[in-house]
Amino acid sequence: MAEHLDDYIDAVASAMALPLEDAWRPVVRANLEVSLRLARLVDEFPLPDDTESAAIYAA
Structure with missing residues (x-):
């Protein structure tokens, strides 16, 4: 993978x-x-099919 x-x-x-x-x-x-490892964790996190994205993001 390094190559x-x-x-x-x-x-x-x-x-x-x-x-x-x-x-x-x-x-x-x-x-x-590190960035790719973290992205893989997010990508592999299971979400239900009926999950909707948030209309407004706030911290």
Whole structure:
């Protein structure tokens, strides 16, 4: 999976014209791994079929 993440990081940096120093790559990869792990938890959380989205979000 690390190779796929490296390819993704390269593609996004290129698409956004962002300079990416080699020293930053491990930190960027680690952040992306955590973000993807958290997104997977949200995605796998079961919701009933009749769940409706909130019309107004407030904190």
